[in-house]
Amino acid sequence: MLVLRNASLSRNVGVARQHDSIAVAAGLRSLGQDAVSRRTSAGQLASRTQTRLFTKSIESSKGDRERVVVLGSGWAGYTLARDLDPKKYQVVVVSPRSYFVFTPLLASTSTGTLEFRTALEPVRSRRTKVEFFQGWADSVDFVTQKLTVEEAVENPWQAMALTGDGKEDQNSDQSQQEKKVKAKKGKLFEMSYDKLVVAVGCYSQTFGTPGVKENAYFLKDVGDARKIRNRMLSCFETASLPTTSEAMKKQLLNFAVVGGGPTGIEFSAELHDLISEDMARLYPELMQYYKITVYDVAEKVLSMFDDKLAKFAIERFTREGIDVKTSHHVKSLRRGAPKQLKEADDGDEIKDDASCYTLDLKEEGEVGVGMVVWSTGLMMNPFISKSLARPYTIPISSAAVEQKSDAKSWNISTHPRSGGIMTNDRLRIIMQPSAGTKEENNGRAIINNVYALGDCAIMENSAYPATAQVANQKARWLAKQLNRNTIDANAFTYKDLGIMAYVGNWNAIMQSSGGDVSGRVAWLIWRGAYLAKSVSWRNRILIPVYWFVNWVFGRDISRF
Amino acid sequence: MLVLRNASLSRNVGVARQHDSIAVAAGLRSLGQDAVSRRTSAGQLASRTQTRLFTKSIESSKGDRERVVVLGSGWAGYTLARDLDPKKYQVVVVSPRSYFVFTPLLASTSTGTLEFRTALEPVRSRRTKVEFFQGWADSVDFVTQKLTVEEAVENPWQAMALTGDGKEDQNSDQSQQEKKVKAKKGKLFEMSYDKLVVAVGCYSQTFGTPGVKENAYFLKDVGDARKIRNRMLSCFETASLPTTSEAMKKQLLNFAVVGGGPTGIEFSAELHDLISEDMARLYPELMQYYKITVYDVAEKVLSMFDDKLAKFAIERFTREGIDVKTSHHVKSLRRGAPKQLKEADDGDEIKDDASCYTLDLKEEGEVGVGMVVWSTGLMMNPFISKSLARPYTIPISSAAVEQKSDAKSWNISTHPRSGGIMTNDRLRIIMQPSAGTKEENNGRAIINNVYALGDCAIMENSAYPATAQVANQKARWLAKQLNRNTIDANAFTYKDLGIMAYVGNWNAIMQSSGGDVSGRVAWLIWRGAYLAKSVSWRNRILIPVYWFVNWVFGRDISRF
Structure with a gap:
């Protein structure tokens, strides 16, 4: 004691x-x-x-x-x-x-x-x-x-x-x-x-990649989402200024997404929707400049999906002009224009350095970008x-x-x-003798009143992924056991309810025990599922209202 | 030339x-x-x-x-x-x-x-x-x-x-x-x-009042509104912490509004609604501490309204516990707790100085406040x-x-x-000989292709107030004349369509050539008028949805 x-x-x-x-x-x-x-x-x-x-x-x-x-x-x-x-x-x-x-x-x-x-x-x-x-x-x-x-x-x-x-x-x-x-x-x-x-x-x-912590945009919390929205709209507004050169317009409207998991793919798809549905009408003269590229170190994106579904997603992206570059490695990210652009610059036309970023890739060298959205890996x-x-x-x-x-x-x-x-x-929580002591691997105790779940916890002898679905199921299970005092009689097991991803232009992919679905039907299920899963009635009312209003009138582009 | x-x-x-x-x-x-x-x-x-x-x-x-x-x-x-x-x-x-x-x-x-x-x-x-x-x-x-x-x-x-x-x-x-x-x-x-x-x-x-520019919250743009909302919710969250003393709770939840015009009055009314309708359920233990006070240098507030209507507003405020203090003068505003509180402090209980503000009034001395909303005067x-x-x-x-x-x-x-x-x-725009020259008051020219309107412009021989209504009417009039090439045949005149103010708890006041209205009926007209005047259909749909959703489920208190 x-x-x-x-x-x-x-x-x-x-x-x-x-x-x-x-x-x-x-x-x-x-x-x-x-x-x-x-x-x-x-x-x-x-x-x-x-x-x-x-x-x-x-x-x-x-x-x-x-x-x-x-x-x-x-x-x-x-x-x-x-x-x-x-x-x-x-x-x-x-x-x-x-x-x-x-x-x-x-x-x-x-x-x-x-x-x-x-x-x-x-x-x-x-x-x-x-x-x-x-x-x-x-x-x-x-x-x-x-x-x-x-x-x-x-x-x-x-x-x-x-x-x-x-x-x-x-x-x-x-x-x-x-x-x-x-x-x-x-x-x-x-x-x-x-x-x-x-x-x-x-x-x-960020895997210690230089400059990523300082210059990348993440997508983990609502403040991140707000920063991304403002930055993306700023890039268009800056690109439309008469003081912005052609070369700089291309950099500013080059959007890079690092990480080909569901978050990176869905963000790219949503960004493409926004640009093709709204920005095209508001900034028609800029449409020739924009570009979206998804980079991933792995050989394929959406690796948690079946090949057929991942292929569907990539085909959609290709058709929409989104590049997916696998086996690509980010060396660094910094403020400012890429070297080759600065060297080609006649001293007059390049806007202030700080208005774009440079992504340095092992495979391609320096690429000028307006924004890098970083959605890969947990620490x-x-x-x-x-x-x-x-x-x-x-x-x-x-x-x-x-x-x-x-x-x-x-x-x-x-x-x-x-x-x-x-x-x-x-x-x-499991306890064991401290590392480095001679008893290190001999001994095991359980702290009975301390629980761990969500992305920071791993259940032994399981291979459950670090996803919202696992976190949510663990939480529901634990609440039920604690409410009923039945925890000693039960063990948690995860029931995979399937995975979904939006891939743009009213298409989604869905993989579950009931089978694979892709396209418009999957999109309908995707929207329905998230609407049904929304926690509060407040949001269950507001979400379809926004879907409707933004579909009819376009998305709001006010920045503040 | x-x-x-x-x-x-x-x-x-x-x-x-x-x-x-x-x-x-x-x-x-x-x-x-x-x-x-x-x-x-x-x-x-x-x-x-x-x-x-x-x-x-x-x-x-x-x-x-x-x-x-x-x-x-x-x-x-x-x-x-x-x-x-x-x-x-x-x-x-x-x-x-x-x-x-x-x-x-x-x-x-x-x-x-x-x-x-x-x-x-x-x-x-x-x-x-x-x-x-x-x-x-x-x-x-x-x-x-x-x-x-x-x-x-x-x-x-x-x-x-x-x-x-x-x-x-x-x-x-x-x-x-x-x-x-x-x-x-x-x-x-x-x-x-x-x-x-x-x-x-x-x-x-700010009339050069020390500290106002740095520490007051304004209400002129949407970024201001966002700051006010976050600050007000922060004050409640901080007040609910176990590390916040009773004395500091009172300071943090003391909200001061400087300026008794329609903006200051409407903000006070909306703030009171929010606190009594929502915060009362979310922080019931804090209701004993909060206070809203409207300060004005003038002898009365809402001076643009008839006495009867202004009196109605003040009576409503009194019933709801909002103090209206006229003939009060702000000497300064600074970060930190008032002197008397610091002196009474035993060294343990006062939270970090910077978490509240001190408003110094000629008539009352130092008052600790959580936030000062400054809505008086144009520069x-x-x-x-x-x-x-x-x-x-x-x-x-x-x-x-x-x-x-x-x-x-x-x-x-x-x-x-x-x-x-x-x-x-x-x-x-009227031009005249430069000030300080001997021709100063002799001479007048009109720049025919330069117009000025809104709060930055004053039409000669008129006493139109610097309001949205005047700006809006001038803009509509000018657009019409320019579209029809009729400007030389017409002169702008302002048609007062009446003034309104929300005074809280579903009550408003309205003064127009058609007569004065106050109470619930005025509130209905107030809402209807602003809904009808809203520029876009997008907002004409969203505004009533939010009124409904927030009435049923309460206002959202997430801060980001």
């Missing part, structure tokens, strides 16, 4: 330093307590006061219910929080985002086919009884069953994809705001839990490797030892390649 | 310096040419090249039509551009904003009663044949009938109220972006006109006093001298108090 306070100390301190950008004096406290006390010594809010304030505001409404703290408001966290029985559990969501994003519609919002808010559901709602605190989990202690939360209400990147090695390390567009916020790092407060659900999701993976949330990585002495009350061991120091078990949290088939 | 190239030279140079933040060598060129040649010497695009590019892109489609260049896309400029006959005129709108804002609905969008885009109409549209360049008019030459435009596609404050002494001088939130953009000041290009319409509008007036657009202020030698071909004079130097006539452009009853 004791927390191991000394094991792997040097590693731990390194972690803390990275996470907090503060040099930490080596001490004997656990990481969580350490983080709190550091603030205290810096003259900030004392942990005692925090707890008292927290108690006042929420303790009274708890009653005799168990408190389930859910970290994250994505497909896993949001679904679970909504499905848990509020009579039985006090559900508290902690997330830096005040809303859930219905990600399949994000590409549509980025091109104006739908309004941004139709893809959002606020965590706070009239119709649910979920408590919400906008913040990041800073540290967790499985022994005392407490977590420390850093508030993040004014968090300027709350609507953006995270790419860095931690939330402090964002791309350059955000760097100014970042500095402001760093100066006033959020206050910390403590919260206890009876059950904890870790569903913090993943960051976007494990640093919360897992940093805040959750602290060692424990087993047994602790909530841990069930399944394989005995002499190990003194235990850690959560993570996937060797992705770094995701390993869970058992009840979605409970 | 000669431009006076030497008069008031020292004044001119001063202007150029202020406007361009670049020291200008005194020369004999006119201001417009000077500005262009300065860039050329800095190695930028040459005026000749610009003209050629411009020619290529737009000259060919002109045909034998006259080109009407409209500066601005507000009530005056946008309406005129839409109403002009495209068979007769090539209409070119130059505006830093790519859209028109239907201002009466802006308050509704700032509180989420309507989605932002329902108050916008893009200038480029499938249904109009208006050419558009996103930029600022930099200088105009009435002799050569050319203007220089500075492109502004990536202009970061395009959706914000302008408050400064020029577009370079924005508030602190924008200062980071500002620096970026200053470094890459927009390229210039030249354009010729047959007719010019100046409808550049006004800036927001003349510096374009008038700077770019349009250059002197001319009359006669020039487009000027009709109405009162002869020996004056060598002539300027546009501006209103002595507001600085607005004086026009005759055909909305044509």
Whole structure:
């Protein structure tokens, strides 16, 4: 029942330093307590006061219910929080985002086919009884069953994809705001839990490609979608200026998508629809210049689909003039025009360097582009490797030892390649003796009241993909088991309901156990499915209204 | 037919310096040419090249039509551009904003009663044949009938109220972006006109009150509305954090509105609706803390309404708990908590200073507030006093001298108090001998092909207010006269169609020649009128959908 306070100390301190950008004096406290006390010594809010304030505001409404703290408001966290029985559990969501994003519609919002808010559901709602605190989990202690939360209400990147090695390390567009916020790092407060659900999701993976973090456009959150929409419309507006040369028009209207998965393909398709249906009427003189290209390192795109469906998609793209370039490697991305263009420049005609980007490809060299949308790969949330990585002495009350061991120091078990949290088939976190110790592979324990699901978690002996569908099914399953107290009698299994992708011009592809469908019928199913799956009636009304209005009148091109 | 190239030279140079933040060598060129040649010497695009590019892109489609260049896309400029006959005129709108804002609905969008885009109409549209360049008019030459435009596609404050002494001088939130953009000041290009319409509008007036420009929230454009909505929701979210003390909750949820005109009153009413209808369900524990106060320097608010109607509005406000404080003077506004609160602070409980603002009032001293919405007064657009202020030698071909004079130097006539452009009853710009010369009050000429309307213009011998209704009527009248070539036979007269204001809780007030109406019936008329007046069918469909959806399900509180 004791927390191991000394094991792997040097590693731990390194972690803390990275996470907090503060040099930490080596001490004997656990990481969580350490983080709190550091603030205290810096003259900030004392942990005692925090707890008292927290108690006042929420303790009274708890009653005799168990408190389930859910970290994250994505497909896993949001679904679970909504499905848990509020009579039985006090559900508290902690997330830096005040809303859930219905990600399949994000590409549509980025091109104006739908309004941004139709893809959002606020965590706070009239119709649910979920408590919400906008913040990041800073540290967790499985022994005392407490977590420390850093508030993040004014968090300027709350609507953006995270790419860095931690939330402090964002791309350059955000760097100014970042500095402001760093100066006033959020206050910390403590919260206890009876059950904890870790569903913090993943960051976007840039594979360390130089300039991508700073210059690419991601498509993970609604703020990203907004940036893409504004940038794409800006490119057209700039290209239509009399001061923009022919050569620069071609760069500005050259749109590159890196990543041939469903997100990249759907975005390309939606972008092509927008250009061919709306921009063609608004900027007819620019139609000769635009170009959309999808790049992927792999030999084929849409690899999760059958060959026949992937081929259908590529044929559609070819017909619409979208290039798909497989086996292509991005070397770097930077602001400014490509070298060959600058060299050909007579000094007069090239617009200000900064108005376009240059994508450097191993296979093609430098290519001038107006925008690169980066939608490839996930990076494990640093919360897992940093805040959750602290060692424990087993047994602790909530841990069930399944394989005995002499190990003194235990850690959560993570996937060797992705770094995701390993869970058992009840979605409970697995612990094992700390890496590097001689008991490393001997011993296994389960933390019974801590669950992990969504993209940050991997269920052992499974090969479920990191998709919204898996996250959603895990969340529904877990909520059901917790509501009925049946978790010990059941194990989670995933039922593949099929996959779909929109491929443009009212065509989609769909692959399921019922068979493959492509074309207009698949598109109808695609729209129907997402409409039916939309969480709120509000959006179920607004989405078809926007489909109708934008079909009749065209998409809105106002930028603000 | 000669431009006076030497008069008031020292004044001119001063202007150029202020406007361009670049020291200008005194020369004999006119201001417009000077500005262009300065860039050329800095190695930028040459005026000749610009003209050629411009020619290529737009000259060919002109045909034998006259080109009407409209500066601005507000009530005056946008309406005129839409109403002009495209068979007769090539209409070119130059505006830093790519859209028109239907201002009466802006308050509704700032509180989420309507989605932002329902108050916008893009200038480029499938249904109009208006050419558009996103930029600022930099200088105009009435002799050569050319203007220089500075492109502004990536202009970061395009959706914000302008408050400064020029577009370079924005508030602190924008200062980071500002620096970026200053470094890459927009390229210039030249354009010729047959007719010019100046409808550049006004800036927001802060009366030099310290801190207002930097810390207040304005409500003039859609970006302002977006900032207000995010800030207001942030205040509630921050107030609900366990780290926020009671004292700070009260500050954060204290909303101040400065200015008791229709905009300030409607915003207060909409804010109260939002809080009482939605926030009360989402943050019930915070309802004890919130407060809305309207401050005005005058002895009464809504002074343009009859006493009876104004009284009705105030009684409604009182019943809803909104304070109206007349004869109150704002001394300053700053970031941080008021002194008395800091002194009472035990060092633990006050949240980070920067999370609230302090409004200093002559009558009350320091008041802690979560947000100050500033909606009082207009400031003349510096374009008038700077770019349009250059002197001319009359006669020039487009000027009709109405009162002869020996004056060598002539300027546009501006209103002595507001600085607005004086026009005759055909909305044509009046010129008079330059101020300070001995002919100052002897002489009058009319520039026949240059018109001014909207908030930046004042028609002589009239007392029409600076309202959307006047701007709209002038624009419709002018378009009609120009389409029919009847302007010499007619004079503009304004027909007051009445004024309305929403006062909250489904009540409005309406004053017109048909009589006064207040209450629920006025509210129905208010909604009906704005729905009918909405420009596009797109918005005529979306607006009632949002009214319905938000009435049934509540307003959306997602922040991004």
